[in-house]
Amino acid sequence: xxxxxxxxxxxxxxxxxxxxxxxxxxxxxxxxxxxxxxxxxxxxxxxxxxxxxxxxxxxxxxxxxxxxxxxxxxxxxxxxxxxxxxxxxxxxxxxxxxxxxxxxxxxxxxxxxxxxxxxxxxxxxxxxxxxxxxxxxxxxxxxxxxxxxxxxxxxxxxxxxxxxxxxxxxxxxxxxxxxxxxxxxxxxxxxxxxxxxxxxxxxxxxxxxxxxxxxxxxxxxxxx
Amino acid sequence: xxxxxxxxxxxxxxxxxxxxxxxxxxxxxxxxxxxxxxxxxxxxxxxxxxxxxxxxxxxxxxxxxxxxxxxxxxxxxxxxxxxxxxxxxxxxxxxxxxxxxxxxxxxxxxxxxxxxxxxxxxxxxxxxxxxxxxxxxxxxxxxxxxxxxxxxxxxxxxxxxxxxxxxxxxxxxxxxxxxxxxxxxxxxxxxxxxxxxxxxxxxxxxxxxxxxxxxxxxxxxxxxxxxx
Numbered sequence: 001x002x003x004x005x006x007x008x009x010x011x012x013x014x015x016x017x018x019x020x021x022x023x024x025x026x027x028x029x030x031x032x033x034x035x036x037x038x039x040x041x042x043x044x045x046x047x048x049x050x051x052x053x054x055x056x057x058x059x060x061x062x063x064x065x066x067x068x069x070x071x072x073x074x075x076x077x078x079x080x081x082x083x084x085x086x087x088x089x090x091x092x093x094x095x096x097x098x099x100x101x102x103x104x105x106x107x108x109x110x111x112x113x114x115x116x117x118x119x120x121x122x123x124x125x126x127x128x129x130x131x132x133x134x135x136x137x138x139x140x141x142x143x144x145x146x147x148x149x150x151x152x153x154x155x156x157x158x159x160x161x162x163x164x165x166x167x168x169x170x171x172x173x174x175x176x177x178x179x180x181x182x183x184x185x186x187x188x189x190x191x192x193x194x195x196x197x198x199x200x201x202x203x204x205x206x207x208x209x210x211x212x213x214x215x216x217x218x219x220x221x222x223x224x
Numbered sequence: 225x226x227x228x229x230x231x232x233x234x235x236x237x238x239x240x241x242x243x244x245x246x247x248x249x250x251x252x253x254x255x256x257x258x259x260x261x262x263x264x265x266x267x268x269x270x271x272x273x274x275x276x277x278x279x280x281x282x283x284x285x286x287x288x289x290x291x292x293x294x295x296x297x298x299x300x301x302x303x304x305x306x307x308x309x310x311x312x313x314x315x316x317x318x319x320x321x322x323x324x325x326x327x328x329x330x331x332x333x334x335x336x337x338x339x340x341x342x343x344x345x346x347x348x349x350x351x352x353x354x355x356x357x358x359x360x361x362x363x364x365x366x367x368x369x370x371x372x373x374x375x376x377x378x379x380x381x382x383x384x385x386x387x388x389x390x391x392x393x394x395x396x397x398x399x400x401x402x403x404x405x406x407x408x409x410x411x412x413x414x415x416x417x418x419x420x421x422x423x424x425x426x427x428x429x430x431x432x433x434x435x436x437x438x439x440x441x442x443x444x445x446x447x448x449x450x451x452x
Contacts, residue, residue: 053345055376083258087402109261
């Protein structure tokens with residue numbers, strides 16, 4: 001009896017171990033110095049939405065923003081910033097590079113609005129989560145005597161996101177991050193469907209958020 | 225008795241589930257749009273929102289209906305404030321009172337919708353194709369500008385068809401505002417008209433005995449070319 005319980009526990013832990021995502025982060029920064037964020041200054045995390053076949057989803061942007069907020073970093077909600085600067089950060093008009101950003105910030109009304117919002121840094125997020133491969137099959141049936149699902153299915157998911165940090169004061173790029181997170185999820189049909197889901201996107205979010213947190217050091221407000 | 229009740233209950237449940245799978249969508253856009261951040265040129269325009277435009281209901285296919293009339297009027301009212309310092313909104317050409325204004329008559333050429341079953345992508349897409357007839361107050365044509373706008377949902381997963389089309393339509397309308405702000409003064413004919421009007425108003429101000437029918441204040445005229 002004991003040995004069978006142990007066997008079940010081992011099998012269960014093997015299955016659960018298979019549900020872990022593999023995450024890799026690449027980081028580039030011109031200097032090793034942390035980026036200074038003065039008291040009252042904020043960061044805004046924006047998603048790139050100009051690609052045809054995908055767009056960086058708002059849920060992911062919100063998740064990264066939440067991760068960063070936890071470290072005393074003021075994060076302005078994406079939609080608040082986009083609405084305040086409308087229409088200059090819409091998919092059609094958003095600056096893709098620093099030269100265009102510089103031209104935008106030369107406009108006194110845009111510069112004044114950015115200053116009013118206390119936004120110092122802009123983090124562009126670009127990427128998506130895709131299902132790469134899937135296999136197996138599961139079928140469910142229901143009848144007068146009851147029902148159930150039988151079979152086994154699995155699928156691989158890959159999250160690739162890139163973050164670019166722009167300084168809205170110096171109008172320079174402060175660093176880049178790229179996160180790749182991959183994992184396999186399973187669905188076992190043993191009368192009831194039992195899912196073993198790998199949180200690929202969630203892992204990518206927490207890794208990226210934590211790494212971005214490390215980019216910034218918050219400066220306390222100077223006593224006056 | 226209990227059996228009959230159970231059957232009714234099961235029928236209701238099945239109907240509820242099936243209605244959730246319904247592929248038709250009727251959407252009315254009631255949202256507001258943010259104020260545009262732009263300095264208008266010291267020029268005047270009369271925007272003619274004809275009733276057919278203000279109450280426009282798009283039927284891109286047999287199963288989809290999008291009521292965009294009121295929303296597109298709200299959007300264009302807002303967007304034109306970033307282009308012209310003096311604006312007049314009317315419902316017909318006869319109501320225009322401004323002199324030397326550009327008369328703009330927007331119309332919808334076509335609205336197209338694409339669903340995940342059409343495009344094999346996990347997104348809903350909406351295209352709104354506008355046409356802007358640009359004329360002088362005297363009725364002389366300046367240009368006829370085709371202005372397409374595009375919007376798509378980030379992800380159609382678990383989204384209802386109606387909700388997804390509404391979201392894509394709002395993004396398309398916002399895109400129309402962005403396109404207008406970005407490209408309006410890049411239209412060669414509009415650019416020429418604007419240059420002529422600015423020159424004319426400057427000449428009027430330079431002449432001491434000029435009649436006081438200028439459309440722009442001296443402050444606005446001196447501000448020069450400010451729009452992007």
